[in-house]
Amino acid sequence: MKRIILSTLGFLGSLTAFSQMYVSPNSYVFVNDQFMYVRQDVNLQNNGNFFLRNNSQLLQGTAGAGANTGAGKLSVFQEGTTNNFQYNYWCSPVGNASAAVGNETFGIAMLNRPTGLTTSTPAIVLPTSNLNGTSSPLAISPRWIYRFITSNAYAQWTYVGAGSTINAGEGFTMKGTSGTDATVAQAIEGVQNNSGSRQRYDFRGKPNDGNMSIPVSAGNFTLVGNPYPSAIDLNAYLLHPSNAAVINGQAYFWEQVVVNTHVLNQYQGGYGIYNPGTGIYTPAAFWTYDNLGNQGVPAGAGTIFQRRFSPVGQGFMVMGTAAGSVTMQNAFRVFVKEGVVNQSQFARNAEVASADVYDPNSEFFPEIPNVAGTDYTQIRKGTAPYIRIHAMYNNGGVRPTTIAFLDTATDGFDYGADGRSPSGETAEFYYVLTDMPHEYVATAVQFDIDKRIPVGFRCTASTNFKLQVKDVVDFDDNQPVYLHDKQTGIYYDIKNGIFDMVMPAGDNRSRYEITFKNTDVVLDNPTDFADAFTVFQNNENGMLTIYNTLNKDITALMMYDVTGKLVMNKTNLGKAVSYEFSTSALSDGVYVVKTKTRDNLDVSKKVIISRK
Numbered sequence: 001m002k003r004i005i006l007s008t009l010g011f012l013g014s015l016t017a018f019s020q021m022y023v024s025p026n027s028y029v030f031v032n033d034q035f036m037y038v039r040q041d042v043n044l045q046n047n048g049n050f051f052l053r054n055n056s057q058l059l060q061g062t063a064g065a066g067a068n069t070g071a072g073k074l075s076v077f078q079e080g081t082t083n084n085f086q087y088n089y090w091c092s093p094v095g096n097a098s099a100a101v102g103n104e105t106f107g108i109a110m111l112n113r114p115t116g117l118t119t120s121t122p123a124i125v126l127p128t129s130n131l132n133g134t135s136s137p138l139a140i141s142p143r144w145i146y147r148f149i150t151s152n153a154y155a156q157w158t159y160v161g162a163g164s165t166i167n168a169g170e171g172f173t174m175k176g177t178s179g180t181d182a183t184v185a186q187a188i189e190g191v192q193n194n195s196g197s198r199q200r201y202d203f204r205g206k207p208n209d210g211n212m213s214i215p216v217s218a219g220n221f222t223l224v225g226n227p228y229p230s231a232i233d234l235n236a237y238l239l240h241p242s243n244a245a246v247i248n249g250q251a252y253f254w255e256q257v258v259v260n261t262h263v264l265n266q267y268q269g270g271y272g273i274y275n276p277g278t279g280i281y282t283p284a285a286f287w288t289y290d291n292l293g294n295q296g297v298p299a300g301a302g303t304i305f306q307r308r309f310s311p312v313g314q315g316f317m318v319m320g321t322a323a324g325s326v327t328m329q330n331a332f333r334v335f336v337k338e339g340v341v342n343q344s345q346f347a348r349n350a351e352v353a354s355a356d357v358y359d360p361n362s363e364f365f366p367e368i369p370n371v372a373g374t375d376y377t378q379i380r381k382g383t384a385p386y387i388r389i390h391a392m393y394n395n396g397g398v399r400p401t402t403i404a405f406l407d408t409a410t411d412g413f414d415y416g417a418d419g420r421s422p423s424g425e426t427a428e429f430y431y432v433l434t435d436m437p438h439e440y441v442a443t444a445v446q447f448d449i450d451k452r453i454p455v456g457f458r459c460t461a462s463t464n465f466k467l468q469v470k471d472v473v474d475f476d477d478n479q480p481v482y483l484h485d486k487q488t489g490i491y492y493d494i495k496n497g498i499f500d501m502v503m504p505a506g507d508n509r510s511r512y513e514i515t516f517k518n519t520d521v522v523l524d525n526p527t528d529f530a531d532a533f534t535v536f537q538n539n540e541n542g543m544l545t546i547y548n549t550l551n552k553d554i555t556a557l558m559m560y561d562v563t564g565k566l567v568m569n570k571t572n573l574g575k576a577v578s579y580e581f582s583t584s585a586l587s588d589g590v591y592v593v594k595t596k597t598r599d600n601l602d603v604s605k606k607v608i609i610s611r612k
Contacts, residue, residue, distance in 0.1 A: 023048035023072055028118070031056040032188075035230070035335040035369055042207060044072025044097070050207070051118050052076040054189045055337040057230035057312070058207060060330050061371050066103045066168075066210030073097050074207040076229045077114060077185070078313040082176035083197040084132045085260045087144065087269075089253070089315030091171045091225020094205030096164060103208050103227075107164030108145055108174065112202035113138035114185035114193060120202040125162045131262050135194040136181040138201075144175040148223040150215055150320065169212030169328050171223035171315030197258075203229075203313070213327045216246050216320030221422075225315035227328055231336040234310045235276040236372065237328065238318075239416055246324035249416040250275055250442075251307065252317035255284040271317065271423070274307040275442055277416030278404040279383035281307045282442045285399040285425065309336040319420065335369040384444065387481060388471035389494065389514075391429035394464050399429055401441045403453065403514065405475065409444040412436065417444035427459040429467065432509050452484070453514040458507040467492075467499040482515045487564040488592035489604030491518040501562060511564065535593045535605040542584035544568075544607065546593070551575045553598035560592045567591070583609055 021042045023029055028049040029036075039061040044050055049072060052058060058074065073094070080088045095104035112120035113136075124139035133141045142162040147170055149158065157173075166172050181193035185200075193200045208227045216222050226232045238249055256269030270284035310316070318326055359366065365376035386404040393399070406417060412434045419442030421430055430439035432454035445453060457465055469481050481495040492499040534547040548554060553575050559568035567586060573579060586609055594604045 023050060023070075025072075030118070031058075035059055037061070037369070037371075041067040041069065041209070042074075043068070044070035044074065044206070046071045048072030049118070050074040052229055053117065053186055057335050058228075059230050059333050059335060059369065059371055060207075060209045060228075062210045062330055064211055066208060066212075067101055068103070068206055068209045069099060069101045070206070071097050071099060073204045074229055075112075075118070075120070075202055075204045076312060077191075077200055077202055078311070079191070079198045079200045080174070080176045081198055082256075083258065083260070084134075084141075084176055084178040085262060086256055086258060087173045087175055087254060089171055089223060089225065089317075090174055090313050091169070091227050091315040092166065092203060092205075092208070093227060093229040093312050094203050094207055095168050097204075097206040103168035103210070103212065104206055105164050106166045106168070106172075106205065107160070108140050108142060108162065109164060110203065110205045111138075111140065112204055113181070113183075114200060114202045115183060117186055120185075120204065123201070128161060133175060133177040133199075135177045135179040135199060136183070138177065138181070138193075138199070140177070141175065144173060146173045147171070148173075148221060148317070150217040150220045150222050152220045167212075167214075168208045169214050169224060169227045171225040171317075173223075173315075209330065211327055211329045213325035215324070216318065216326050217323045218320050220320050221252070221317045222320065222326070223315060223317055224326065224328070226310040226312065228330075228333055229312055230333045231309045231311055231338070232328070232332040233334050233370070233374075234274065234308055235279075236332040236374075238276045240327075240329075240332075243326050244415055246320055246322045247318045247326055248321050248420055249277070250319065250419050252319070252422050253281075253284075253307065254317075273419040273422065273442055274316075275404075275417055275419050275444075276308075277384075277414065278386065278402075278406065278442075278444055279308060280386055280402050280404055280442065282388075282402050282419055283400045285397055285441075309334060311336075311338040317422075319422075331372040333371045383473065385447075385474040386471075387469055387475055388473070389429075389481075390468055390470045392466040392468075393427045393459075395466075397427075399425075399441060400470070401429065401431070402443070403431070404442070404444040405447040406444045407446060409446050410434075411445070414444055418442060426461070427463045427465075428457075429465060430456050430458070432456050447516075449516050451516060454509070455483070455512050455514055456507065456509040457503050457512065459503055459505055461505050462502060463505075464500070464502045467494050468497075469495045479516060480518065482518050484513050484515045484518075485511060485562075485564070486513065487511050488560045488562065489594055490562070490590075490592055490606060491515065493518070504563070530603045533595065533603050533605070535607055537583065537607040537609055539610055542582060542611075544581045544583050544593070546579045546581075546595075548575070548577055548579070551577065552601065554579075554595060555598050556594075556596040558594045560594070561587075562590050562592075 020040045021038045023044045025045045026047045030051045033054040035057045037059045092106040095106045111123045114120050126141050128143050145160040146157040177199045183193045207229050251274045252271040272284040273282045365381045368376040384404040386402050389401045391399040413436050418440050421439040421441045431443040482491040483494050483499045484491050536545045554573035557570040588610050591607050
């Protein structure tokens with residue numbers, strides 16, 4: 001096997017590949033705006049350095065366990081996106097640097113403040129009692145460093161603090177810093193250390209490599225992430241058969257509102273969901289939290305991010321479906337620069353984009369260097385067609401949900417396409433899947449004009465729900481979308497209007513459905529009965545008048561308010577041409593009159609009672 005011995009050397013070409021890499025003591029490798037591929041291990045000897053700058057990345061092809069070694073260090077920059085009050089979820093690309101072979105643990109003492117192109121100063125690790133990190137000098141509060149492994153409750157976060165106990169591949173939480181730092185380490189890149197709530201860190205240590213397995217268990221979350229000094233294809237990770245056997249197919253990303261407090265019961269945040277089967281990211285529903293970490297008042301909605309390619313340092317949650325391990329491996333590594341157009345974002349807004357812009361006129365990816373040998377030029381870069389429906393709770397919190405359209409979708413659970421709600425909120429609008437007890441906020445279906453998609457409403461106390469279509473992506477803009485109340489027969493146009501109703505406490509999984517057409521007659525064989533059957537509310541006299549001009553034999557007549565409460569029930573009315581019933585005892589509002597005939601015809605009509 002050929003071993004490359006490197007002293008002081010820089011790489012500016014588009015590709016440099018080696019079987020192995022050996023950096024001798026007091027030497028360095030510098031890579032600018034490109035990537036380097038090493039087929040096997042990297043050996044960084046004492047005081048040897050490997051600098052990745054200006055979106056440069058290291059790809060390695062080792063199969064199995066990582067074999068990097070040496071007390072020298074790789075250096076790569078990454079920026080957080082929060083201030084000293086908010087969390088980012090991280091996953092370190094490096095670990096402790098020593099002569100030991102393989103990946104080692106990480107701690108915040110390995111973070112540095114960039115001072116020049118290749119120089120940095122170690123971050124100050126503050127006392128635990130100091131809650132606020134600062135930008136200049138870079139100081140990090142260890143109070144907010146936690147891990148989360150196979151857990152489902154707030155109390156199960158594991159405190160790390162200043163210790164170096166974070167295993168390779170595990171994610172961790174860290175709050176940002178206050179203040180600004182105008183230092184620009186690389187002039188050509190032009191990025192300040194902190195222009196305000198975007199602290200740049202220099203991760204220095206042994207580069208992570210090879211397989212990293214993290215335990216998962218059924219129904220529990222685990223904080224993991226991208227553990228490499230390169231991007232990864234999150235689809236490859238989530239859809240790999242060994243991982244699909246133990247997780248539910250989604251990645252969950254923490255988002256939160258800037259509230260500038262360390263008080264838990266004032267936090268406002270939630271988890272967005274990425275589904276690899278559709279390529280769609282469903283933003284978080286923001287919730288407040290009490291002192292025990294339980295969700296409380298809804299507080300808004302999150303941001304749409306591009307998630308297919310996870311950048312260096314990105315942490316995220318996965319949910320287990322069975323006891324086992326979820327494994328990150330080199331085969332998932334790709335060279336994709338961070339940016340919206342490249343579908344790679346570290347929880348950033350749309351103004352941050354890579355200069356390596358993909359062709360906007362092509363529906364396919366360009367050539368993407370990667371370890372697995374995947375031909376990305378044959379892969380479409382867009383999402384599946386979808387509609388986004390927002391549910392608002394008590395005029396506050398917003399739950400974004402998505403319905404994607406896939407030719408391969410079923411009415412049951414489709415791995416990687418249906419997204420389970422990340423937690424049991426106090427109120428939820430969700431999709432109901434065949435034979436699945438869980439609540440889903442992202443689903444995929446085969447589109448059909450007659451398709452009916454069951455939905456549920458759940459709340460622990462009386463809650464006002466508002467429902468509306470907010471986005472239509474690569475789908476017919478003129479296609480109507482309705483919420484159908486199967487009990488009252490009402491179709492609510494949520495494409496051009498808003499469904500607005502107060503729901504009593506409880507969980508209703510069977511009454512409502514999303515449809516794409518509106519018909520008052522739910523029959524196998526249409527007749528003229530619906531047109532001939534007339535319902536008229538005489539508000540002046542307080543009387544409901546019904547005209548049965550076809551002389552159908554009426555076996556049942558029922559009247560419901562919009563909550564589904566039965567307020568009138570008449571049976572065996574016969575074949576009279578007309579009927580009258582008093583409505584003087586009923587409150588003002590919209591009502592539905594449902595009629596059944598002896599020959600199995602059903603028809604529903606809406607009336608409005610108003611005495612104004």
